[in-house]
Amino acid sequence: MTAIVNVSLKAGVLDSQGKAVHHALDSLHFNSVTDVRVGKQIILKLNETDKTKAMADVKQMCEDLLANTVIEDYEIELV
């Protein structure tokens, strides 16, 4: 089973990386861009077949390591 975890900064938290990318896109004349947010996508291969167990495990991994839950949100998708 594969878990896709998307970690992104919470709304309201300054995204300096996103600002830098936005500035670079402007300088390359991509003027249709109004905002840029940059996050992480973590793809986990699991040797777990039970979806409920897998979701609980991955949620715990996010809480313990993959996301800084003070300033980041995470979404988990099992495929």
Added chain:
Amino acid sequence: MTAIVNVSLKAGVLDSQGKAVHHALDSLHFNSVTDVRVGKQIILKLNETDKTKAMADVKQMCEDLLANTVIEDYEIELV
């Protein structure tokens, strides 16, 4: 319109960040994890209404800036 760009290392390219995360998860006793790949997710807000034009623009942004196409692949989703 919003574009979600997922940038990930090509298969076969060593993912040192993924290896580090995998090692950390092991040390936290998450033993069901067999592989970890870490990539970027870039969320672009566009003031463009034409989907075809938006897709072409974002593709060009990936080629020019957002992805290092020598070692990275990218996927674009318009929502």
